[in-house]
Amino acid sequence: MKRIAIIGGGISGLSAAYEIEKKRQSGTPVEYILFESSPRLGGVLVTDRVDGCLIEAGPDSFLTEKPWAADLCRKIGLGDQLIGSNDADRKTYIVAKNKLVVMPDGLMFMVPTKIMPTVFSPLFSLRTKIRMAAEWFHPPHKASEDETVAEMVKRHYGSEMVDLLADPLLSGVYGGEASQLSVRAVLPRFADMESKHGSLGRAMLAARKKMGTAAHVPARPLFTSLKEGMQQMVDALVARLDANALKTSSPVLSVIPQDNGWTVCAKYKTDHFDAVIIATPTHAAAALLETADEKLSRDLSEIQYSSSVTVTLGYDEKVRGSLPPGFGFLVPRSAGRRMLAATFVHNKFPHRAPENRAIVRCFLGGARDEQILQSSENEILQIVRDELRQIVGNALDAEPLFARVYKWKSAMAQYSVGHLERLQRIESLRQKLAGLALAGNGYSGIGVPDCVRSGAEAAGKILADMGMWSAA
Numbered sequence: 001m002k003r004i005a006i007i008g009g010g011i012s013g014l015s016a017a018y019e020i021e022k023k024r025q026s027g028t029p030v031e032y033i034l035f036e037s038s039p040r041l042g043g044v045l046v047t048d049r050v051d052g053c054l055i056e057a058g059p060d061s062f063l064t065e066k067p068w069a070a071d072l073c074r075k076i077g078l079g080d081q082l083i084g085s086n087d088a089d090r091k092t093y094i095v096a097k098n099k100l101v102v103m104p105d106g107l108m109f110m111v112p113t114k115i116m117p118t119v120f121s122p123l124f125s126l127r128t129k130i131r132m133a134a135e136w137f138h139p140p141h142k143a144s145e146d147e148t149v150a151e152m153v154k155r156h157y158g159s160e161m162v163d164l165l166a167d168p169l170l171s172g173v174y175g176g177e178a179s180q181l182s183v184r185a186v187l188p189r190f191a192d193m194e195s196k197h198g199s200l201g202r203a204m205l206a207a208r209k210k211m212g213t214a215a216h217v218p219a220r221p222l223f224t225s226l227k228e229g230m231q232q233m234v235d236a237l238v239a240r241l242d243a244n245a246l247k248t249s250s251p252v253l254s255v256i257p258q259d260n261g262w263t264v265c266a267k268y269k270t271d272h273f274d275a276v277i278i279a280t281p282t283h284a285a286a287a288l289l290e291t292a293d294e295k296l297s298r299d300l301s302e303i304q305y306s307s308s309v310t311v312t313l314g315y316d317e318k319v320r321g322s323l324p325p326g327f328g329f330l331v332p333r334s335a336g337r338r339m340l341a342a343t344f345v346h347n348k349f350p351h352r353a354p355e356n357r358a359i360v361r362c363f364l365g366g367a368r369d370e371q372i373l374q375s376s377e378n379e380i381l382q383i384v385r386d387e388l389r390q391i392v393g394n395a396l397d398a399e400p401l402f403a404r405v406y407k408w409k410s411a412m413a414q415y416s417v418g419h420l421e422r423l424q425r426i427e428s429l430r431q432k433l434a435g436l437a438l439a440g441n442g443y444s445g446i447g448v449p450d451c452v453r454s455g456a457e458a459a460g461k462i463l464a465d466m467g468m469w470s471a472a
């Protein structure tokens, strides 16, 4: 019987466990123990219910275009629980000059693909609009080295675009800044489009045209989630795993290669395994591997993480009636606020709030405001309520019916310039340590679907090394 230790019970570790459990149930001589330091499984996937409203403490959905999370949901019996965002009401605002200005139609991520809505948008200055027109003629360019997203966007559209769109969009996904994040790691499609087409606008249109002619399928919603919230995925996964194999409140302190396998020291116990999957944030993986390989540990520790805070406020139907339509707003750095973004949950996923309730979910923290973690919940609520009032207007003067604050310390990986080269070094060092696999959001994708994929791939690698893998 081969034994595998999985360290970390977030979605990455649970996905790895699910792959091994399938093998175990099909009679393959393999077993696993999953160690999770906290008392619950799921990591940052947490769903609460308050006053008839469904509240997400961490992720609220995932990108539909990345298939791995939805595929996993189907495999674990949640196919009929998948829901799409209410894209008929999709509209996002940017805070500019203290007002909510709607993002013009035709923006794909931050690339304008429709002329008229951009020309008439009050969001951009004349200078930026001229840059956008000139971008159409941008010559193909293959950067010899990695660069920041800010550098690339500035080259195409100027610095206003970095402030108004690139920075807020990236802080929504990574809690990071365009001036730090690597184009090659975060927006590889952009680097590719630039080298082939030059103009990002022309490249986007060409890609859309190709998709339109290749598939006559109805447009899919941008985001996918679950009827009962993201926690539903965790609960369904846990229900399919071997209950005896799940060890919560069991922080692992070290993993050491020994006797053709790995010695895992967790809480009060030391155990021996044939292989280990570390599915924690990379800063935790670095600490675990300090004795096993100093160099690997150093490279892992150099991947930076930012922290984030989500605040959910519930209001009555009067407030709901006076809030703007759409999914919510992004706050550029130039607006001088601490809030990074807010979602009008009752519009994005209407069934998550009864008709007489409004839910506003706000994001703070990120790479430029780590200090927010030191503030008390009351201080954070005060900041959010003041800023919402200033941004959205008097509608949000009202006392919320409920409020919840969730703090996530060092939870969002930052793929800074040079990330891909660092990953190559990590991979070649990992390969020298037989029976070790790494998974999680610090490597090749921060979103839930990428984490699901990374967990499954880590399990696949270990099973293949043991001669137990065949793609079923």
Ligand SMILES: Cc1cc2nc3c(=O)[nH]c(=O)nc-3n(C[C@H](O)[C@H](O)[C@H](O)COP(=O)(O)OP(=O)(O)OC[C@H]3O[C@@H](n4cnc5c(N)ncnc54)[C@H](O)[C@@H]3O)c2cc1C
Binding pocket: 007, 008, 009, 010, 011, 012, 013, 035, 036, 037, 038, 042, 043, 044, 045, 057, 058, 059, 060, 061, 062, 063, 250, 251, 252, 253, 279, 280, 281, 284, 288, 308, 309, 310, 408, 411, 412, 439, 440, 441, 446, 447, 448, 449, 451
């Ligand atoms: C506020 C927020 C909003 C987000 N929104 C979205 C979104 O809308 N869509 C999307 O796709 N993605 C979103 N993400 C990103 C995505 O949710 C995460 O990247 C992903 O869930 C990470 O999963 P994970 O299992 O790799 O890590 P985690 O969820 O961090 O789990 C790692 C686990 O390892 C455990 N652990 C750490 N050290 C040890 C140890 N020594 N021993 C044992 N256990 C240990 C931790 O306790 C934790 O449970 C969001 C993230 C945050 C924080």
